[in-house]
Amino acid sequence: MKRFFHHLSIKGRIALWYSALSLLIEIVFCVFVYFLLYSQMISYTKTELKSDLQRAVSETEIVWDAVKLKTDFNARQTQILVYSKDNRLLSGSSPDSVPLDPTMHEELFRVTIDGDTWLAADAPLSGTEYKGWIRAMKSLAPVKKTLNRLLAVEVSLMPIFLAASALGGLLIAKRSFRPINRIIDTAVEIGKGDLSKRINYDGPPDEIGNLALTLDGMLGKLEESFQREKQFANDASHELRTPITVIHSYAEEALD
Numbered sequence: 001m002k003r004f005f006h007h008l009s010i011k012g013r014i015a016l017w018y019s020a021l022s023l024l025i026e027i028v029f030c031v032f033v034y035f036l037l038y039s040q041m042i043s044y045t046k047t048e049l050k051s052d053l054q055r056a057v058s059e060t061e062i063v064w065d066a067v068k069l070k071t072d073f074n075a076r077q078t079q080i081l082v083y084s085k086d087n088r089l090l091s092g093s094s095p096d097s098v099p100l101d102p103t104m105h106e107e108l109f110r111v112t113i114d115g116d117t118w119l120a121a122d123a124p125l126s127g128t129e130y131k132g133w134i135r136a137m138k139s140l141a142p143v144k145k146t147l148n149r150l151l152a153v154e155v156s157l158m159p160i161f162l163a164a165s166a167l168g169g170l171l172i173a174k175r176s177f178r179p180i181n182r183i184i185d186t187a188v189e190i191g192k193g194d195l196s197k198r199i200n201y202d203g204p205p206d207e208i209g210n211l212a213l214t215l216d217g218m219l220g221k222l223e224e225s226f227q228r229e230k231q232f233a234n235d236a237s238h239e240l241r242t243p244i245t246v247i248h249s250y251a252e253e254a255l256d
Contacts, residue, residue, distance in 0.1 A: 011173040018169030019162060026161050030154040037150060041143045045119060046108060052078040053121050053136035060125060060134060077142070081135040090132065095139070104133045116141055179212060186215075196223065 052073055060082060073080045081092035087102040094100045095113045104122040111118045117140045124133045189197040198216050 011170065011177055014173040014176075015166055015169035018172065019166040022165035022169070023158075023162055026158060026165075030158075034147065034150060034154070038143070038147055041146065042140075045138055045140065045143060048076075049078065049108070049119055049121055049136055049138045052076060052080075052138075053123050053134065056080045056134050056136060057123050057126055073136075077138065079137045081137070082132060083135065084132040095137065100135075104135075111137070117144075179209070183212060183215060190219065 056073065079092060079095065081094065081100075082090045083102060083104070084090050087104075089102065095116070095118060100111065100120075104124065105120070106122075108119060108121045111120050118137045119140060120135055120137045122133055122135045125131055186197050198219060
């Protein structure tokens with residue numbers, strides 16, 4: 001892995017880190033959406049369960065252990081169980097006919113039956129005489145099914161999002177390194193002997209812009225220094241040519 005990163009270009013590293021960060025953000029967002037939806041659905045199910053329970057309490061009548069209930073709560077996916085004051089089941093049946101604890105609970109609770117979780121709430125029957133109590137139950141299977149669908153969608157979209165993040169990171173890195181490519185091309189031209197080449201950066205005044213301006217200033221000074229040295233060499237050559245010519249002339253006369 002270290003060797004892989006070592007041979008990877010800077011643009012590739014930026015794209016890789018960008019993709020990893022995007023993937024992390026996506027995972028956090030998906031987890032947040034998952035638990036937010038779970039919380040909202042559980043809250044809605046509890047509210048609906050309590051509403052059905054209160055409605056059942058107001059509509060239920062017990063006459064000689066015979067139960068009369070107006071509303072069909074099965075259509076509302078709510079099971080209503082009616083118990084007598086001595087905790088005998090008078091009406092309804094528990095899910096899958098699994099015996100439940102025939103004791104009235106003061107708070108909402110959960111029951112797991114054959115791997116399926118149910119929310120349950122109990123309430124005493126209202127009236128001048130206590131004749132029993134009611135238990136309302138709602139399955140959390142629809143909540144689980146919806147969350148499983150959401151999870152499947154999130155997992156299926158994750159590779160697409162990761163590929164889009166990698167492509168976006170590569171394009172961003174490529175665009176960001178465009179001035180550096182211009183600097184490299186300018187350096188190649190200067191290496192061929194053309195000191196008049198400049199980067200001429202026209203982008204924003206960021207770090208790369210400051211680097212380009214600094215290099216242009218340095219190249220200007222180098223060209224100026226080179227021109228001075230060239231001028232000095234020309235002047236020195238001119239100044240030395242005259243005495244050498246005189247010496248050469250005297251030498252020829254001496255030889256003659």
